[in-house]
Amino acid sequence: MKKTVLNQLHKDLGAKMTDFGGWEMPVEYEGIITEHKSVRKNCGLFDVSHMGEILIKGKNAGKSVQKIITNNLDKLNDGQILYTPICQPDGGIIDDLLVYRLSLEKYLLVVNASNIEKDFSWVENHLLADTIVENMSDQYAMLALQGPASRSILTKLITADLETLAYYSFINEKILKNKVIISRTGYTGELGYELYFEPAAARTIWQEIMAAGEEYDLKPCGLGARDTLRLEKLYALYGNDIDEQTNPFTANLAWTVDLEKDDFIGKQALIEIKKNGFQQKLTAFKIIGRGIARSGDKVYIKNQKIGQVTSGSYSPILKQGIGMAYLDNEYTKIGAEIEIKVRNRKLKAKVVKGPFV
Incomplete structure (x- = not known):
């Protein structure tokens, strides 16, 4: 390790x-x-x-970052930070990261530890001319x-x-x-x-x-x-709540996607997803009574599977089990009662509006 x-x-x-x-x-x-x-x-x-740092600099550094991210870099001045996903052409989330604007021609991307090599390769393969990328994670x-x-x-x-x-x-x-x-x-x-x-x-x-x-x-x-x-606080964890099989709209990250800006990787797919809708949405839930659901546990209504838990734990502040799950859209209404299969029993839970605290 x-x-x-x-x-x-x-x-x-x-x-x-x-x-x-x-x-x-x-x-x-x-x-x-x-x-x-x-x-x-x-x-x-x-x-x-363990988090990774990737430096992008040069004449077209800003344009390169803007092409790669879904959020809008134009929101930033020097000394400001932007949260954003980076997506595949099909809209799947490669990673979620922070963009630090060091100057007009220099940006630092802070990425998840497990994705450093993947993200660096992705950035390197999509740079515009007159731009340099460096993996600064060891520094x-x-x-x-x-x-x-x-x-x-x-x-x-x-x-x-x-x-x-x-x-x-x-x-x-x-x-x-x-x-x-x-x-x-x-x-x-x-x-x-x-x-x-x-x-x-x-x-x-x-x-x-x-x-x-x-x-x-x-x-x-x-x-x-x-x-x-x-x-x-309902903050997504890469590898649990978001990954390459999920997109920003299903993950409640629509606010990080600017479809009005110039073309970026994944834009056309995300336009179609927003237009046509999506079957599931990342949804917050509380356990009713005792018990904790964990990532991978299946969610049911009347023996019909309607989704799967992505994150689950005990809330030290609420003193009860909480979590997130991708649920079929028709079952995501606040107050809806669901069941989560944990080992050989089903825990009763309720869909809630987050954050929990």
């Missing part, structure tokens, strides 16, 4: 490690529920250095500081005024003379920041943040809490 630069530090802290897309990553330290509640109430620090470490206290903690370490940093924007700063990109983003739904810097500075920056957060009861957090936090 691949290891982030902080791998040994996690083990020294007693983290339980797991295989996540070929990376050995911390799944929990004190426990998923404790870490989850810490992020909702105070703050948590995540090592997300960045990345931490996510998430929770209500994140701004207070980070303010102790930098000179910039974080009050003025808008959502989905970033700045260049320094922590102990180490250059850091600080973006106001995250995967938890809380106030939070993601920090990018050279791997050699990772241990120092981790320790500085933990020390600054001691008075706020800052806790190291693993991927287990990251998953339950994102699920409570």
Whole structure:
């Protein structure tokens, strides 16, 4: 398995490690529920250095990115970030990623760890002339500081005024003379920041943040809490809720598709999908009573299969089972009662409007 630069530090802290897309990553330290509640109430620090970074630069860098993504790059000024899928010609989602506009001719794509090689190859094969693409993933470490206290903690370490940093924007700063990109983003739904810097500075920056957060009861957090936090906010996980067999419309990501902009990969297919409709939609549900549904569990109404769970877990905030499933359209109405087959029994559940928290 691949290891982030902080791998040994996690083990020294007693983290339980797991295989996540070929990376050995911390799944929990004190426990998923404790870490989850810490992020909702105070703050948590995540090592997300397994994520990938792809740099696109040159005269036609902007046009190349615009051709590849479904969202509209024209929304961005320097220092701003865009969430977007990239799609195949048939509209299937290759990945969902963040686009950082470093300058008019330079963009950084932050991609899912399991898709780095696939995404890099896709970008490389669809570049316009006078454009260069570089896989910068080995040149960045990345931490996510998430929770209500994140701004207070980070303010102790930098000179910039974080009050003025808008959502989905970033700045260049320094922590102990180490250059850091600080973006106001995250995967938890809380106030939070993601920090990018050279791997050699990772241990120092981790320790500085933990020390600054001691008075706020800052806790190291693993991927287990990251998953339950994102699920409570209905954030899609690539490989579970979205993949090459799903498209942005079925996945409730229509807001990330701009069919008015010039041609982009997948545009014609997405026009047809929107025009003709689609059979299933990604739908939020709550378990009625006790029990938890998991990815792959089948969904039924009166013994008729109507869909399949993509993500399911226990919500530490609601104290009940929650999840997402692709359901046939006629069964996605809010309040509809469904059944989910978990092992040899069926759990009763109800379709709800998200997010859960």
